[in-house]
Amino acid sequence: MxxxxxxxxxxxxxxxxxxxxxxxxxxxxxxxxxxxxxxxxxxxxxxxxxxxxxxxxxxxxxxxxxxxxxxxxxxxxxxxxxxxxxxxxxxxxxxxxxxxxxxxxxxxxxxxxxxxxxxxDEATCRCGCGETVTRGDWSQGHDQRAIHDRIRADFGGSVSRFIDWYDANGPFAVGDQEDPTREGALA
Structure with missing residues (x-):
């Protein structure tokens, strides 16, 4: 730039x-x-x-x-x-x-x-594919590939399991108690 x-x-x-x-x-x-x-x-x-x-x-x-x-x-x-x-x-x-x-x-x-x-400006795509990128860190769509590779490896491919884990442990975690106002928390 x-x-x-x-x-x-x-x-x-x-x-x-x-x-x-x-x-x-x-x-x-x-x-x-x-x-x-x-x-x-x-x-x-x-x-x-x-x-x-x-x-x-x-x-x-x-x-x-x-x-x-x-x-x-x-x-x-x-x-x-x-x-x-x-x-x-x-x-x-x-x-x-x-x-x-x-x-x-x-x-x-x-x-x-x-x-x-x-x-x-050229770099190698962060997903490990070896492609050259001229902007950012990823070839188009490869950021999603990297995310889903990790979800497959750590959560058996279940996006829902990942979201549940993230909600419990990420920056917006409520703590040890489940948030009763969260949709589906009591289901």
Whole structure:
């Protein structure tokens, strides 16, 4: 994902106390520290859930890639998203390929966030099939394959047994007592 920062501007004090991305300014100017560029690039962007499949963000400002970021997490606020991650340093292949160069997309789009595929985005599907993916962690449908492989191995293939186990042990578990308000609990 390429993020193109415009000139630095004041965004107000209302964002200064945001727990995920506290800031008073957005955009870029040449006097900014790495931390300020990082915060300016993180968001809040009007992007859809597809953005959450991206592994890296390249920060374009003043006609040059200023920073590469490995994306680790996302937050959503209304129709906007912001990410957090790690600034990549020299020696990382994404940093070394892009930082200091021009816009790798050669796009004339005015929209600041742009997606494009690069061989450095490629990874192996997490299900173990060996297929190459360019976004996210899974080939299409293989996340479901991985879930059902585990349900077969640990719950005899029964989705109902898995759901019952998850309801009893997962983050929404009521405790040792069965929740009498849950549909079917008394049946």
């Amino acid at each position: 390429r993020i193109k920062l415009s000139d630095r501007r004041y965004v107000g004090d209302t964002e200064a106390t945001d727990p995920f991305l506290p800031r008073r300014h957005a955009g870029w100017d040449p006097t900014m520290t790495d931390g300020e560029v990082y915060d300016a690039a993180r968001g809040w962007w009007r992007v859809n859930a597809r953005a959450e499949q991206e592994r890296y963000a390249l920060v374009l400002a003043g006609g040059q890639i200023r920073m590469a970021i490995a994306i680790k997490q996302w937050a959503t606020d209304s129709d906007r998203r912001a990410f957090g991650g790690d600034i990549l340093r020299p020696g990382h292949p994404v940093h070394d390929k892009f930082v200091g160069g021009g816009d790798p997309t050669a796009s004339t789009s005015r929209f600041p966030v742009l997606y494009w595929a690069d061989p450095l």
